[in-house]
Amino acid sequence: MKAGIVGLPNVGKSTLFNCLSNAKAQSANFPFCTIEPNIGVVNVPDPRLEKLESLVNPERVVPATVEIVDIAGLVKGASKGEGLGNQFLANIRETDAILHVLRCFNDDNIIHVDGSIDPIRDKETIDIELQLKDLETVEKRLERVKKLAKTGNKEAQAEFDVLDRIKTSLEAAVSVRALSFTEKELEFVKPLQFITIKPVMYVCNVDEESAVDGNEYVELVKEAVKDENAEVLFLAVGTEADINELESFEERKEFLSDIGLEEPGAAKLIRAAYKLLNLQTYFTAGVKEVRAWTINIGDTAPQAAGVIHTDFEKGFIRAEVIKYNDYVTLGSEAKVKEAGKLSVEGKEYIVQDGDMMNFRFNV
Numbered sequence: 001m002k003a004g005i006v007g008l009p010n011v012g013k014s015t016l017f018n019c020l021s022n023a024k025a026q027s028a029n030f031p032f033c034t035i036e037p038n039i040g041v042v043n044v045p046d047p048r049l050e051k052l053e054s055l056v057n058p059e060r061v062v063p064a065t066v067e068i069v070d071i072a073g074l075v076k077g078a079s080k081g082e083g084l085g086n087q088f089l090a091n092i093r094e095t096d097a098i099l100h101v102l103r104c105f106n107d108d109n110i111i112h113v114d115g116s117i118d119p120i121r122d123k124e125t126i127d128i129e130l131q132l133k134d135l136e137t138v139e140k141r142l143e144r145v146k147k148l149a150k151t152g153n154k155e156a157q158a159e160f161d162v163l164d165r166i167k168t169s170l171e172a173a174v175s176v177r178a179l180s181f182t183e184k185e186l187e188f189v190k191p192l193q194f195i196t197i198k199p200v201m202y203v204c205n206v207d208e209e210s211a212v213d214g215n216e217y218v219e220l221v222k223e224a225v226k227d228e229n230a231e232v233l234f235l236a237v238g239t240e241a242d243i244n245e246l247e248s249f250e251e252r253k254e255f256l257s258d259i260g261l262e263e264p265g266a267a268k269l270i271r272a273a274y275k276l277l278n279l280q281t282y283f284t285a286g287v288k289e290v291r292a293w294t295i296n297i298g299d300t301a302p303q304a305a306g307v308i309h310t311d312f313e314k315g316f317i318r319a320e321v322i323k324y325n326d327y328v329t330l331g332s333e334a335k336v337k338e339a340g341k342l343s344v345e346g347k348e349y350i351v352q353d354g355d356m357m358n359f360r361f362n363v
Helices: 013-021 047-056 085-093 119-150 154-171 183-192 216-224 237-245 249-259 265-276 301-308 310-314 324-330 333-338
Strands: 002-006 038-043 060-062 065-070 097-103 200-205 231-235 279-285 289-296 316-322 343-345 356-361
Touching (some): 013 265, 047 279, 085 119, 216 231, 265 279, 310 316
Parallel strands (some): 097 200
Antiparallel strands (some): 279 289
16 A cells, blocks of 8 residues: 655755655756656554553564655646656556645745746646546546447446546546545446545645744635645654754654654654544454554454464454553453453454454464
């Protein structure tokens, strides 16, 4: 599961990527600094894992991870191949969610591709290009389906109706994610891999003075996207990059405290991206290893077991489940059992975020 960082050239995408991944992607004060997408596997900050480590004292700790992709900047006309348009659109199609970076700070020393600061205009520029590409996709498919629908084929008629609704929406500059579909309709929609159906989070890149409370640009973005069912986060990407350069944890903590932050904004962003990808965590804990396992929200116990090994899912018998809060309150698995707080769950159990699990299986 990958989240792609997108935005106009020079809005801070690669600097943000470096903050998240420490992969040192090239970043500079000119458009199209990023050409090939950079990919980083990023640890998901989770205080629960630290607490479990202190209680269990394992040999090693393995956090959950999320994959972040830094994609080349997009410009007006990308849907027709302008700039690095075709490459950009191909790269973004391969991601599962979008982190849309918007420049929300003033600085005459950093070039803006359109010559002025206007995050709403910037957002619309990218939205329009993605919508135009999706419109091209749906029109091609409609041409094929239309002929079949005219023959009286009921399946084709149903698909035509759904695709025609999508086409009308895109022509009105409304992204596919704003529409709702039945399970049957999704069977027609999913194979087309629409770009604008992907969940999106708007990341407002602000200056250091706005790192705690945001600024007027952030408020404009929040107002503009209020009907999109999209999250808005703001962080001072340049400041985060400076913090990352500090060698010691204490220096970083002091820097954050000086500007009024308890933790880096990048940590909040990683957790939010994890959630945006519809992911959650369950834990296993033992003296050898305390580990955070990544699963989809809504996964059953056998599916969760399968993340450890496919044999666990094939031969699943039952899951022993402890709620994280019970474990932390009581201090050990033995004490949880004594208190009658361990539950035994079957194949239908829907795993909850933070569950601590042991699996019984037989292959």
